[in-house]
Amino acid sequence: MNWRLRPASADDSALLSLVAGATFLEAFAGVLDRADIVAHVARNSSADAFARYMGEGAVATLAEAEHGAAPLGYTLLTAPDLPVEPRAGDVELKRIYALAPTHGQGLGPALMERAVSDGRAAGHRRLLLGVYGGNVRAHRFYTKQGLSVIGERRFLVGATWHDDLVFARDL
Incomplete structure (x- = not known):
């Protein structure tokens, strides 16, 4: 499948929401409870949530x-909210x-390259990322992309707490 990347705006909130819900379900079906997935996506991946992120300066x-x-x-990309x-x-x-x-x-490496480029263009010097502690596939990807573990956090998905890793990479 051929694809292209483009900057997204608040006008793209419904598109971002659609792919966010689908990819979250793909990533966490069989890992998280159904109710937790639905609650998390409704709260954090709605079109309104993306419009809010964009209104707060997200890229x-x-x-x-x-x-x-x-x-x-x-x-x-957002202002950091990690411990x-x-x-x-x-x-x-x-x-x-x-x-x-x-x-x-x-596509994954292209998205990471674009995130790094966007971060640099905005004058940022370090990229931070929180990721589910049990997602070994993602850990391998992020390590391959030059990130390393610098900490941990507890992350609430729906009604269930999970242990995450915090990765970082200098830009």
């Missing part, structure tokens, strides 16, 4: 199918997801 990239422009993945010692110039990669049919086609 998003949308991956789209070349034919038909269906959303396939996205990134979301690590903050540094001037930090930015959080709050979300980076790609739909399963695109895995192995270079």
Whole structure:
């Protein structure tokens, strides 16, 4: 499947929401309880949530199918909200997801490269990322992309607490 990346705006909130819910379900079906998935997506991945992120200065990239422009993945850079010692110039990669049919086609690395580029362009010097502690596949990907573990956090998904790792990379 051929894809392209483009900057996303608040006008793309419904597209971001659609791919966010789908990719979250793909990533956590069989890991999280159904009710927790639904509650988490409703609270954090609605079109209103993305419009709010964008209104607060978030920077998003949308991956789209070349034919038909269906959303396939996205990134979301925000002000950091992680339990690590903050540094001037930090930015959080709050979300980076790609739909399963695109895995192995270079979309994940392209999204990471764009997030790094967007962070640098905005004057940031370090990229932070929280990731589910049990997602070994994601850990390998982030390590391959130059990030390393700098801490841990407890993260509430729906009604269940989970242990996450906090990764970082200098920009």
